[in-house]
Amino acid sequence: MKRQSDHINDDLLVKYLLDIATPMEKAAVAEWLTEKEEHQRYFEHFRLIWTESKKLAAVSTVNENDAWSRFQQRVGTNENTARIVQLDTGINWKPLLRIAAVLIVLLGAAGFWYLSKxxxxxxxxxxxxxIKSExxxxxxxxxxxxxxTIEYAASFKKERSVKLEGEAFFNVAQDPGKPFILKVNDVTVRVLGTSFNVKSVNGKTEVIVETGAVEVSKNSNSVQxxxxxxxxxxxxxxxxxxxxNNDELYNYYRTQTFVCNNTPLWKLVEIxxxxxxxxxxxADNNKRDLQINSTFTNSSLDSTLQVIGLTYEIEVEKKGSQIILK
Structure with missing residues (x-):
């Protein structure tokens, strides 16, 4: 297992699980857990490894005294600590601390077990x-x-392969030695380092490049x-x-802004x-291709429709579950 930060490491997590961490240490762990989803996932993995380590400890041949000495040096615990805890709580924590020391040694083995699984x-x-960032x-x-939804390996080896369903914006880290390959439906997008948007709906896939360059292919046919x-x-x-493509409307879900540059009304309505x-x-087919040149930032739907109606002489009517533009 790896060290998480200057203060949150595996030894401290062991103390946290044993409920022998100081109030300050408990607060630090609690704050760390709320910072990122990655921290929560790591802690749950750690808890699983901890549980499995207990099973390994039951049959371990690790020298308990040696392990205890190493544990003392790592987390600043000593014989007096166990004695103080016993006086404060009425519970003799020393055997548990010694077990923890053995488990710390076994965590590496358990971690290997977990990773192998x-x-x-x-x-x-x-x-x-x-809308979610990852x-x-x-x-x-x-x-x-x-x-x-995206699906990807926990670690990238020869290539960085990702599968997508739906829509996502990718800002790809540069790594010339490992191509980034995105699979969506039967379309493949290959890049080395760039940013682009991919949308797949009803069998139609659209790839828009924001920076850099990508290759989009289907079967043996590709375009740069x-x-x-x-x-x-x-x-x-x-x-x-x-x-x-000069349209920036695709970015709406990232920026919370609807940017229309000669965008046809039908496309804005879809978004x-x-x-x-x-x-x-x-309702009026003659207005479907009306070119919209406006930016709507953090606007409610009603205010956006009001601006569209006043600016482009469009009547907005609400009828049941429908909003009709005519």
Whole structure:
């Protein structure tokens, strides 16, 4: 097991699990647990290893006295500590502390056992109803839109392989020796270090490059994309098509801002329906391709629709579960 920080290490977690940590140490561990989900996951893994270590301790041939001496040196515990704890609580903690010392020695073995059990098991992260951020083993940052899932290995070896369902923005850490390969449906996106957005819905996959360059392929057909370019491929197409892209609307779920640059009304409506979980329909087909040039920042749906209505002479009508633009 690894040292977590200058203050939160495995020895302190052992004391925390034994409930012999000082109030200050307990507060430090509690604060550490709330800082990151990674810390919570580590602690749960540590707790599992701790449980398994107890089983190993029962049959261990580790020299208890030697282990106890090493434990004393590591966490600043001594014979007087055990005596004080006994006086304060009426419980003789010394045998438990000695067991803890043996378990500390065995944690390495238990950790190896745990890793051997979990190796090859993919990490699966789903966003559910919330937009979620995740850091991959290589340091790459991923922002998942709602109802999206990524799957990846706990550690990357020869290549960095990720599977996606739904939509996500990737800011990929540079590592020329390990290509970053994203699989979504039957489409493959290959990069070395860049940022891009991928959206897959109803059999249609769209890849938009924000910085750097990517390769998008399906079957044996591929296209190279750079900044302000995108690739679109549907389930019935054998190859992705390359297009220019000046639209920043795709970023709405990361920035909480709807940026429209000559964006057709129908596309803005699609995004608003997705973002707010509503059913907006365009009743006047002549207005479907109306070009929208506005930025809506931290706006409510009502205020956004009001601006659209006043600016582009569109009537907004609410009828049952529908919002009708005409």
């Amino acid at each position: 979990t190796i090859g098991q993919p990490m699966i992260v789903s966003s559910g109803q919330q 850091t991959l083993p290589d340091g790459s940052q991923v922002t998942l839109n709602k109802q999206s 994309l750079k900044q302000h370019e995108k690739a679109v491929v549907t389930s019935d197409q054998s190859a992705p098509s390359k297009q220019s 608003l329906n997705e973002a707010y979980g509503v059913n907006i329909v365009i």
